[in-house]
Amino acid sequence: MDKITLNAHLPLDTDNCIRRECPYCKREFKIRKSDFESLNHENEYFCPYCGQSADANEWFTTAQKDYTMNIAANAGIDLINKELTKSLKKLDSRSFRVKTRDVPRRNELINPENDDMVFFALPCCNKQIKISEEWDGTIYCYFCGFPHDRKGGEDD
Numbered sequence: 001m002d003k004i005t006l007n008a009h010l011p012l013d014t015d016n017c018i019r020r021e022c023p024y025c026k027r028e029f030k031i032r033k034s035d036f037e038s039l040n041h042e043n044e045y046f047c048p049y050c051g052q053s054a055d056a057n058e059w060f061t062t063a064q065k066d067y068t069m070n071i072a073a074n075a076g077i078d079l080i081n082k083e084l085t086k087s088l089k090k091l092d093s094r095s096f097r098v099k100t101r102d103v104p105r106r107n108e109l110i111n112p113e114n115d116d117m118v119f120f121a122l123p124c125c126n127k128q129i130k131i132s133e134e135w136d137g138t139i140y141c142y143f144c145g146f147p148h149d150r151k152g153g154e155d156d
């Protein structure tokens with residue numbers, strides 16, 4: 001079978017940032033699309049709020065997970081509809097009638113991204129992330145885990 005290319009484009013805010021959700025504390029933050037695309041899947045990344053670390057692929061929000069799952073499922077459904085219908089139709093004859101009906105595709109919609117949160121500078125990695133405006137505790141670098149004081153990194 002050929003490789004299926006999945007066409008999942010996660011929504012970006014107007015600063016080209018992608019929402020992330022901590023698998024532990026469930027708080028949300030954002031990273032730049034360019035940083036998202038260069039994530040190293042052998043590395044662990046850190047929650048800016050609780051400082052816990054997890055693999056690169058564990059930071060999707062529930063909405064993003066549903067969206068990518070539905071796109072993956074639709075790729076499978078398309079294949080089933082195409083291949084199974086084709087083979088069932090071959091069986092169809094006067095003595096053996098086969099009725100086929102397509103498996104319905106799943107909804108591939110995801111809400112557009114809001115422009116919430118504020119940029120926070122991470123001099124340790126020379127990057128920026130977006131964090132909740134209300135957060136006034138320590139901010140851990142998503143990329144290296146270095147703890148920063150909230151006041152130091154404010155970026156207007």
Ligand SMILES: [Zn+2]
Nearest residue numbers: 022025047050
């Ligand atoms: Zn967390």
Ligand SMILES: [Zn+2]
Nearest residue numbers: 124125141144
């Ligand atoms: Zn860092």
